[in-house]
Amino acid sequence: MYIALDLESEEPIYTQLKNQIIAGIAKKELRSGDPLPSVRSLASDLGINLHTVNKAYQQLKQEGFILIHRQKGVVVNPDGVPSVDEAYWSEITKRIHPIIAESVCRNVTEQDFLQLCRQIYAEFQSKE
Amino acid sequence: MYIALDLESEEPIYTQLKNQIIAGIAKKELRSGDPLPSVRSLASDLGINLHTVNKAYQQLKQEGFILIHRQKGVVVNPDGVPSVDEAYWSEITKRIHPIIAESVCRNVTEQDFLQLCRQIYAEFQSKE
Amino acid sequence: MYIALDLESEEPIYTQLKNQIIAGIAKKELRSGDPLPSVRSLASDLGINLHTVNKAYQQLKQEGFILIHRQKGVVVNPDGVPSVDEAYWSEITKRIHPIIAESVCRNVTEQDFLQLCRQIYAEFQSKE
Amino acid sequence: MYIALDLESEEPIYTQLKNQIIAGIAKKELRSGDPLPSVRSLASDLGINLHTVNKAYQQLKQEGFILIHRQKGVVVNPDGVPSVDEAYWSEITKRIHPIIAESVCRNVTEQDFLQLCRQIYAEFQSKE
DNA sequence: GTGGTCTAGACCACC
DNA sequence: GTGGTCTAGACCACA
Numbered sequence: 001m002y003i004a005l006d007l008e009s010e011e012p013i014y015t016q017l018k019n020q021i022i023a024g025i026a027k028k029e030l031r032s033g034d035p036l037p038s039v040r041s042l043a044s045d046l047g048i049n050l051h052t053v054n055k056a057y058q059q060l061k062q063e064g065f066i067l068i069h070r071q072k073g074v075v076v077n078p079d080g081v082p083s084v085d086e087a088y089w090s091e092i093t094k095r096i097h098p099i100i101a102e103s104v105c106r107n108v109t110e111q112d113f114l115q116l117c118r119q120i121y122a123e124f125q126s127k128e
Numbered sequence: 129m130y131i132a133l134d135l136e137s138e139e140p141i142y143t144q145l146k147n148q149i150i151a152g153i154a155k156k157e158l159r160s161g162d163p164l165p166s167v168r169s170l171a172s173d174l175g176i177n178l179h180t181v182n183k184a185y186q187q188l189k190q191e192g193f194i195l196i197h198r199q200k201g202v203v204v205n206p207d208g209v210p211s212v213d214e215a216y217w218s219e220i221t222k223r224i225h226p227i228i229a230e231s232v233c234r235n236v237t238e239q240d241f242l243q244l245c246r247q248i249y250a251e252f253q254s255k256e
Numbered sequence: 257m258y259i260a261l262d263l264e265s266e267e268p269i270y271t272q273l274k275n276q277i278i279a280g281i282a283k284k285e286l287r288s289g290d291p292l293p294s295v296r297s298l299a300s301d302l303g304i305n306l307h308t309v310n311k312a313y314q315q316l317k318q319e320g321f322i323l324i325h326r327q328k329g330v331v332v333n334p335d336g337v338p339s340v341d342e343a344y345w346s347e348i349t350k351r352i353h354p355i356i357a358e359s360v361c362r363n364v365t366e367q368d369f370l371q372l373c374r375q376i377y378a379e380f381q382s383k384e
Numbered sequence: 385m386y387i388a389l390d391l392e393s394e395e396p397i398y399t400q401l402k403n404q405i406i407a408g409i410a411k412k413e414l415r416s417g418d419p420l421p422s423v424r425s426l427a428s429d430l431g432i433n434l435h436t437v438n439k440a441y442q443q444l445k446q447e448g449f450i451l452i453h454r455q456k457g458v459v460v461n462p463d464g465v466p467s468v469d470e471a472y473w474s475e476i477t478k479r480i481h482p483i484i485a486e487s488v489c490r491n492v493t494e495q496d497f498l499q500l501c502r503q504i505y506a507e508f509q510s511k512e
Numbered sequence: 513g514t515g516g517t518c519t520a521g522a523c524c525a526c527c
Numbered sequence: 528g529t530g531g532t533c534t535a536g537a538c539c540a541c542a
Contacts, residue, residue: 010525012532019226026232038514049534054515062318065233067392071514071542084234089244092236095227097248098147099220104154104252105193106212108220113249114242116217120225121241124232136323140526177527266540268517275482282488294529305519310530321489327527327529340490348483348492349500354403355479356504360410361449362468364476366505370498372473376481377497380488396541433542 001029005046013048017056025065025076026124036066036074129157133174141176145184153193153204154252164194164202257285261302269304273312281321281332282380292322292330385413389430397432401440406449409460410508420450420458 001024005016024030036042039057043050057074060066064082068074103113129152133144152158164185165173171181185202188194192210196202231241257280261272280286292298295313299306313330316322320338324330359369385408389400408414420441421429427437441458444450448466452458487497 014532019229022226022233023229026229040514050515051535052533055532057515068515069392070394070396070516070540072391073514081233081235084231084236084240088234092227092231093244093248096224096245098150099223100245100248101147101151101154101252103212103220104249105150105209106216107209108212110246110249110253112212114245116221117224117228117242117245118238120221120228121232121238124229125238135328136325138326140326142526180527183526270517275485278482278489279485282485296529306530307520308518311517313530324530326525326531329529337489337491340487340492344490345500348487349504351483352480352501353504354406355476356501357403357407357410357508359468359476360505360508361406361465362472363465364468366502366509368468369505370501372477373480373484373498373501374494376477376484377488377494380485381494398541436542439541 003046005048007048014052014056014059017046017053018059021056021060022065023124025081030076032076032080033078034076036076038073131174133176135176142180142183142187145174145181146187149184149188150193151252153209158204160204160208161206162204164204166201259302261304263304270308270312270315273302273309274315277312277316278321279380281337286332288332288336289334290332292332294329387430389432391432398436398439398443401430401437402443405440405444407508409449409465414460416460416464417462418460420460422457 003017003020005013007013009016021030021036030036036057037045039050039053043053046053057066057068061068065077066074067077100113131145131148133141135141137144149158149164158164164170167178167181167185171178174181185194185196189196193205194202195205228241259273259276261269263269265272277286277292286292292313293301295306295309299309302309313322313324317324321333322330323333356369387401387404389397391397393400405414405420414420420426423434423437423441427434430437441450441452445452449461450458451461484497
């Protein structure tokens, strides 16, 4: 799985990393039980500090995407990711809200917006 | 127009302020040419720092939502907000992408996701 | 509130710090809304690294004991700590289980054990 | 005696093993003088490393729970486990203290806490 | 070899 | 001033 980081971006590196791993899981490039690189090797491959990788891994662990074994290393959660619940639904609403507000202001039609979402959804489900 | 800030939130205050003004424009509570409070009075009303309000206003100006006249004060852009362009389209895609990735992982169906977007859209267009 | 760390202990410093802050809350030395020292000043006072303090604070935040404001600093959760729930009940059981197992082996009577617990409880509730 | 290890747990495997053997002694499933499997066979049965079993055994020996003879193998201490002493009493206090502190914060009543301890005690003494 | 902990020191965003 | 991020490099526990 290929990971591209923009070290100049305002988005923290660990966030970029985290999102790309989540995207990898969504695309089924990473499946339940698959191993992930060790913090050290991934940090070395990406040319970043191992603590940065570790921070991304810790958050992914905390959100239930991965398991971190002290010795065996890191694997995608074999039980799958916790499904949507109320807390997630309210969080996702809070995240989408301002995006749609701005789109409305900029005269993006609902149709266009939904179409964009469908495209992105399609991108993830193509390989299923 | 009522503005509610969460000073405890991880989201910077200036971002919250900016988003709520954009939401106000989207909901037509604020229309082209409408005046906005001065930096000073808004800061005082909200009990926050001048710089914080100023930062929000500067970014809104930068993105074409408002105009700041030295004398006339602050007004919603009378020419309307710049419509969607390619740059915005690519930016919006980048912002939605990780949200959808996580939703896919959490087994949110495309239908549910689109339905949520429709609801939020409806919230803005009700008063049109 | 006085904090004593044992830098030689096997228990990680951030865990010791975390537990002492929880104890402070339990003893009402720290009350809802009370401010805690900044990571830098506490680190300096204790003679440890600010990242170590930060780790303790982050975990306390994650467990709902404190809130961390970007600017205002750190405060004890004004809404109080999340009450016991099933997850906590099962966790606490898992933590006490081996302690009692060993006590049974060492001929600590149930009475003595419960008496010890009562004493510790009393220590926290004396100032209430 | 059945031993269940959680290889995913944060708790080191050797600690889990140690605690389960102590629990076995507390439950009288293992009695004074009873033989324990050899390091080699137990490691093989549990599918874990020799060193891991060895570390658990060494600590159990150190704390007086078992004896390790070069020839006769491993047995539960025929003289019984050393009874509670001051050192143990202070150690147990240190271990319970943070648990009760957190319980106080989370509004677990003393009654509920003591009741939980009684239940766990009962679990060990049922077979006596 | 793995991750966990700790230190030291840097720059940035926010207010 | 605050916390957030990132780097660099060290030692330890675990298996």
